[in-house]
Amino acid sequence: MGADVVERVGNTMTLSLGPQHPSTHGVLQVVVEISGETIERAEMEIGYLHTGIEKSAENLFWTQAQTVIERMDYLNPIGNSLCYVLAAEQLLGVTDRIPPRAQAIRVLMTELTRISSHCVWLGTHGIDLGAISAFWYIFDIRENVLDLVELAGGARMHPNYLRIGGVNGDIPAGYLEKLDELIEKFPQRMHEMRTLLQNNPIWRDRTIDVGVISPEEAVRWSLTGPALRASGIAYDVRKAFPYCGYDTYDFDVPVRSEGDAYARFLVRLDEMDQAMRIVAQTRKRLETPGPIMVDDPKIAPPAKETIAISMEALIHHFKLVSEGFRVPPGDVYQAIESPRGELAYYLVSNGNNRPYRIRTRPPSMYNLQALKQMAVGNLIADVVVMIGSLDPVFGEVDR
């Protein structure tokens, strides 16, 4: 573990950080060329977690593929399936027929996962810099959030709760009361986090003016999400290309102009508050009951109880389970705002019951790549800060 000297040439030394270094949030090897303690060049080696998810998904039915796709970005499973589901719905042409209650549940679930993902980022970023107490406080919130995901979807991490055409089941009785508890508890906890870190002199010393990236460079390297917004560009897919009715929710897009690690930290903290604002709005909408699946027996499986009674239901059930449904030929690019940036799927269908091609636009991969530019001129000790502030998830980088 730790840094190994690879070679020494003249005044520079080549060091290898990782791939099992605890600060790399997964398996990432950073090879840096340093002069004294200043980085002159940084190269990265990825692919340690490559699992061929795209290839596997192309050999599964449209509904089955969602299961493996959820495992790409393991901190944002519902975001991944939401993006895939929206893309498939566009190909099917049912986007306008998704019931509003299903849309609200989707928004609720994605915003909850956004909070839980940012909780993990904040906790581990804090640990990287030695602020261990923040980790315990924020993981308490994360547990509460994951409990809510489990209550609705049946699992904490990968519930596979969304479906092409809606969601798998309605939220259980008493769910909204549990949600109220979180909404009530959350601001106090965020206030504690801010008092722990935001004005902490050590935290500020380690993050201010570290890993600065200008707006021009951010666009050149295709940064998205909080990393782009910390550089002063207010691009948020939820506002620019609204999906799931995000244009009907009232929320702000936090923007900072400094472009350093501290700005990215503040943008993410503000984003957590905004996510909770959206959650509170979905809570109001979920008071009115309604359908949760699109009214199309070719896509939505029939209710289990009707199968033994109705012949059509039995046929539809049999067809959906044994060979899935077919999706009209075409291609579509569907983007959503994941906690890390613009997550998108470019889906190609050839009219079959399996997706022909699933190309992911992994926000982590593009964000992480900018480290090559960002690291130059910074200190070797700050590589940890910069990786943490970009929040890469290696399930998604390597897929």
Next chain:
Amino acid sequence: MLLDVGGVDYLERSPRFDVVYHLLALPVRAATVEQVGTPRRVRVLVGVPGDEPHVPSVADLWPNADWAEREIFDLFGIVFDGHPDLRRIQLPYDWQGHPLRKDYPLRGPAREATPRPAFALKSNVPAGTPPSGKVAAALQKQRELGEKGSS
């Protein structure tokens, strides 16, 4: 902004491959959501022949194309001319073949040659197991209703 570079293999088509570029016209000075508005998104499809898969690299225009093009080279075997550092990125350097090609077997060439183990072919539910769960309950209920109706 170059959003993404992806590849698609249409095995039977000519040209065989598509390299898919997604571009976004994002203003650099835009500190509010209104200033960003709805930026224009453009998709460019470049057909690449299967027998000689070569495409000019765009890594000199957009630095983020570096890893994206390496990934397509790795998984599809499309060569990007002028790329500064075209190596495999996801798979080990000594890997044979390009897995995202449609003629590459799902379980890999080596495992494809070996037969699946016998237990993988058997069902784990013994024959004659009575149905259970919601369907069985609904059937039972219907039977009861039917009995009531006939008596």
